[in-house]
Amino acid sequence: MTNADSARPDGTSSALATSPRPAWQHSATELSLRFAAGTLTPVHALQSIADRLAAVNPLLNAVISERLADAALEAEASTARWRAGMPLSAFDGVPLTVKDNIPVQGLPCTWGSRLYAGYRPERDELAVERLRAAGMIVIGKTNVPEFTLQGYTDNLVFGATVNPWDRAMTPGGSSGGAVACVAAGIGPVAIGTDGGGSIRRPCSHTGLVGFKPGEGTVPREQGLPEILPGMEVIGPITRTVADAAAVLRLLSGGSLPGDSLPGGRLPAPPCTNIEHPKLVQPAPLRIVYWPEFDGDPVDPAIAASVNEVADMLAGLNHLVDTRNGPAILRDFNSQAWPVISQTGLAATLQATFGAALDDTAMTPALQAMATAGRALSAIDLFNAHALVRRMKAELSACFATADLLLLPSAAALPWPATHSHPDTIAGLPVGPRGHAVFTAFVNAAGLPAINLPARPDRTGMPIGFQLVGPPGAESLLLGLAAQYEAAHPWAHRWPAL
Template sequence: MKELWQLDAGALAEAYRDGTLSPVEAMRSVLQRLDAVNPRIHAVVARDDGVALGAARESEARWRRGTPLSVLDGVPVSVKDNIPVRGFPCCWGSRLFADHRPERDEAPVARLRAAGAILFAKTNIPEFTLQGYTANALSGTTRNPWNLDLTPGGSSGGAVAAVAAGIGPLALATDGGGSIRRPCAYTGLIGLKPTWDAVPRADGLPEMLPGLEVIGPIARTTADLVRILQVLAPAMHTIDLAAPSPRPQRIAYWRAIAGSPVDAAIADQVDAVAVRLRAMGHVMLEAEAPDAVARFNREAWPVLSATGLAAVLRDRAGDEGLLSPAMAELLAAGRRLSAVDLFAAQALQREVRTAMARVFESWDLILTPSCAAMPWAAPRSHPSQIAGCAVGARGHAVFTAFVNAAGLPALNLPALNLPAEPGVDGLPIGFQLVGPQGSDALLCTIGHAFEQRHPWQHRRPALAAVAPLSEILSA
């Protein structure tokens, strides 16, 4: 028998429908799970149990009347702390926004609320969501439920840690350069970076990464991902995972970006994924990424992130002392950059978009690892080496930002579904499927077919059996 907090959104809706479970019981179980594990993983940074249970009672009444608002009615959903939720803090992981309390839901949150989803918690992020791990001066360090010594990645580290640990079956997050896909890869979850503008936004925080950041869902199964996506994105209502599988796809496999290093455990597992996709009938060939992808990582991303921060904080001169050292340094860099620098970065972003359109003239999909590095120590912002090679702050993230630059959809799926290979220590590993603009439904269908052949969702971190070294030494 599963604990109630282990049930996915589909199972919850089925139990609500037949009367064997109420949303109140499910919500209480999730809140009890939050109490039990959050002190160790620091995934949730704000909660309102009274509001959550009140919403659960309203949902229970609707299910009893046979008038649920959607299949998500009564399903607990956590929300990343850079997405405004009415009545909750929205601190952006920064002391500069510690007192911010939005009066309105951001548009995707409003759609979830209208669908009856229970918005019960906010999840942790790095300051301004601009780093690939999850820690800040307000809420501390988020840890990976699979190994508490390690990071769950970022910037959606709190979101994935919550779902992986059983604090709700679904999470709402953002992805500006891989912030959904990489953390999902580190925690064995499924996450979609949707096509640009597929999930309409309004009433959000100031744009930090214009033209790059989107809102997307995180789930344990592709079916649950589709359930929440159909609420978030009006164009996704037609996704039917029960329909016949699409024709075999022509898939280009990018094993590396311009020779950049990839940890051996990741390379081996994604190689195995390529074999499995070929066995499903897809045409799979290795190919090289366009030169513009590596140039975007190297030349454009640093400019876009730094100038974005400078633009958001243009009226906060004198408050630099409230920033983390990393954000203070990035802000200073952004203020030194010129309009010409920003114009060149935006031109390179357009070049990536053009290059990817050409790629999809020959290929249907692209396969890559989601991350170049295995998870590293939780308090560190990034690994300094990958596969024995020295790397910078974005060395682990080379496979993801081009997707945002080109406005493409991309899906992370768990690659490791067999007993752990020696040296992997049982940690999840993820792979990424990228498609042309508007191919979100195709990605979900292909992902669902892969999941059916290679199930992963039954595997959960043995959270109670794992403690960080610091806890062991201080016990």
């Protein structure tokens, strides 16, 4: 399948009204423009996406619960608002999916665990509440690994989710169901969580845009317990930068740190002119490129593709300076991350279940993680946080002479779908987080970051890279991402399903 339309830098198309593509292939921005023009309704868009879900979800196991009947009623109400010239937002009527660790009223919220298999929240988490207030339509929940603590997507409740680009392989995790949906056309938007790379790495494995907001940009309320306090954020997963920017503004409450734009909010109804704010392309930037962390292997196809990105950014008149990643980032991965994640799981289980906890309901990997967490001391956790403080100081010093960082998003290409991690990368043995070395430090430092597609490997398997900014750089990241997308578009690529 190909996109015959010519994409504009803002993610819209020059031939929306006569597009031969089915509605499920449209971006959220395209749907919005067609709703405004009256050439498509939310009812018809939802039906197209529902038909796509029925056709491909059995192949992927990405959506684990649906609400299509309620969604149909909401699409009818949205259609009426558009016809009256009173949409709730530019994305009124746009369907989306929600990751299974983000509460949606009345839908299962299993967290990929048998311990939560019967949980149905009575309230939406704030992020869902905000998107629904903008008229967006939740169609279902997406699959995750157990407690969203692994880099693939499989669990004892629903089984494995597979990658639309190669169904023998994983889409990554923990937002694996979310990315599989967007990559396959089950909605143009998904929201996921990123606590150690769980949006960026899966997006890199499926050819998507994934935004990890900085600390505090998207507030969290009415959610599940925090396993990674302050590190796990909610962000958008989309096919285009314009869609990611618009959804991120809705999630953040209307504007972004450093945002000089009006935030994408509509004038007070009734309104007939729906404007999609253009992303401002940045002046030449100083970009530090870390192709690897010394001692951590990177798949050669990923290294070659991200090297090309560095050259492309230089070709867009940015100053790209290639350096080795600081040694403290490897120290964080080996010394601090295990302590933070293991104690976080153990503390969450203790606070939620206490003596009633049934360890046998968990997989051996999560049992081992919880046991390790219980054996750690307060001193261990103190030392881990002290290392994080030192790492933040080094990163702050780096940003004194650089505007943004460029890194691979993942060190490995996708691996078999039921395996928790690749055993080797570039012929060298690696542990469970060997594929994930480039992402978790961003969460611990509270920084914003975006994954974007790079050139796929020789088989067509997607490869991604990430741009990381200092606190408050959300708009700068989106501006550079839009500039890169305009020069090297990707949204026309679809997996064969």
